[in-house]
Amino acid sequence: MNLEVLFNQNKEKSISGRYLTLSSIEPLLNKLNTENELKIIGYSVLEKPIYSFQIGSGKMKIFLWSQMHGNESTTTKALFDFLNFLKSGSDLAQQFLNKFTFLSIPILNPDGALLYTRENANKVDLNRDSVDLSQPESQVLRKTFDSFKPDYCFNLHDQRTIFGVGATGKPATVSFLAPSYNDAREINESRMKAISVIVAINEALQKYIPGQVGRFDDSFNINCIGDMFQSLGAPTILFEAGHFAGDYQREETRKYIFMSLVTSFITLYENVIVVNGIDKYLNISQNKVVFYDFIYKNIKINYDGIEKITNFAAQYKEELIENQICFNAYISEIGNLEHYFAHFEYDAEEALYKDDADNIPKLNQKADFYLDNNIKFVNGMIKS
Numbered sequence: 001m002n003l004e005v006l007f008n009q010n011k012e013k014s015i016s017g018r019y020l021t022l023s024s025i026e027p028l029l030n031k032l033n034t035e036n037e038l039k040i041i042g043y044s045v046l047e048k049p050i051y052s053f054q055i056g057s058g059k060m061k062i063f064l065w066s067q068m069h070g071n072e073s074t075t076t077k078a079l080f081d082f083l084n085f086l087k088s089g090s091d092l093a094q095q096f097l098n099k100f101t102f103l104s105i106p107i108l109n110p111d112g113a114l115l116y117t118r119e120n121a122n123k124v125d126l127n128r129d130s131v132d133l134s135q136p137e138s139q140v141l142r143k144t145f146d147s148f149k150p151d152y153c154f155n156l157h158d159q160r161t162i163f164g165v166g167a168t169g170k171p172a173t174v175s176f177l178a179p180s181y182n183d184a185r186e187i188n189e190s191r192m193k194a195i196s197v198i199v200a201i202n203e204a205l206q207k208y209i210p211g212q213v214g215r216f217d218d219s220f221n222i223n224c225i226g227d228m229f230q231s232l233g234a235p236t237i238l239f240e241a242g243h244f245a246g247d248y249q250r251e252e253t254r255k256y257i258f259m260s261l262v263t264s265f266i267t268l269y270e271n272v273i274v275v276n277g278i279d280k281y282l283n284i285s286q287n288k289v290v291f292y293d294f295i296y297k298n299i300k301i302n303y304d305g306i307e308k309i310t311n312f313a314a315q316y317k318e319e320l321i322e323n324q325i326c327f328n329a330y331i332s333e334i335g336n337l338e339h340y341f342a343h344f345e346y347d348a349e350e351a352l353y354k355d356d357a358d359n360i361p362k363l364n365q366k367a368d369f370y371l372d373n374n375i376k377f378v379n380g381m382i383k384s
Contacts, residue, residue: 020073042140045121063150070112074241075156078257130228166285172214179226193235295342314367329367329380
């Protein structure tokens with residue numbers, strides 16, 4: 001099966017980019033709602049509706065939720081691509097609908113989505129609220145879990161551009177985790193089921209993004225929803241949508257999330273038995289914080305009349321300005337930067353650094369500067 005063709009056939013073209021809010025998806029949900037699949041299952045802190053969409057009649061129950069963190073929208077886009085596929089009438093879609101019942105929450109945190117923040121309107125990280133259940137959104141998620149009684153959970157997130165696949169110099173475009181269910185991080189039957197699905201996903205993705213699949217840290221934290229659901233006996237898979245070269249809008253990454261979802265359900269449909277699953281899972285390189293958005297090497301600075309050669313890095317901050325996500329680059333590290341990589345790297349070859357202040361790079365300063373007076377960088381990039 002050509003997963004790329006399948007994605008292109010089902011991509012929801014009306015949504016794109018990083019800023020995805022309730023108003024972005026409500027028309028899509030209403031369009032898909034041809035057989036009363038859509039429900040309001042609760043309300044956010046600011047009384048915004050939280051929707052679920054249930055489709056399929058199969059015995060195996062699949063629970064998926066996205067945008068628990070409001071500024072993590074890539075998997076929401078892919079979820080709508082997948083819902084389009086389920087509504088496509090294809091033979092594979094019909095097989096899925098007969099085998100599975102899918103219950104999805106496209107945006108769990110609508111207030112955070114509108115504000116483009118990780119937290120909800122009370123400034124609480126919902127992914128650290130699985131024990132206290134102090135927030136209405138957390139309560140909705142847990143109530144839905146308890147009533148639906150899923151056979152598998154898909155916990156859909158984004159991760160920052162700072163993550164790479166081990167020390168390979170490749171970005172972690174997609175990362176996965178079968179969360180631990182106890183402090184000892186043991187493997188029980190439930191966790192092994194999640195591991196088997198991840199192994200199958202990884203094998204499929206290696207054909208498209210070789211070396212760009214990571215494994216998320218499995219330290220146990222019962223306050224995290226994935227760890228909680230795993231401990232309650234529901235095989236849970238964490239998806240982390242990461243960076244693909246040049247893809248800051250995450251339209252490429254969206255494709256690989258879609259491919260991962262389809263592969264997951266083909267694997268479960270066919271009841272694939274994974275041989276040496278634990279070894280294959282552990283052979284997926286772990287995520288490491290090894291990337292900056294920009295690294296500038298061999299920069300000459302004049303420090304009180306003494307010339308020095310240094311390096312510095314810059315990182316984008318995603319800032320919501322007039323309903324647009326702006327990627328603004330700020331200097332984030334100065335010094336050796338050994339063992340770090342960048343999505344954009346520039347060797348200045350000892351060109352002299354100048355800026356509109358005092359000609360010395362400083363932390364948290366906008367990445368606007370000159371090299372030898374004739375190369376201008378604006379927002380981290382060379383201005384032509």
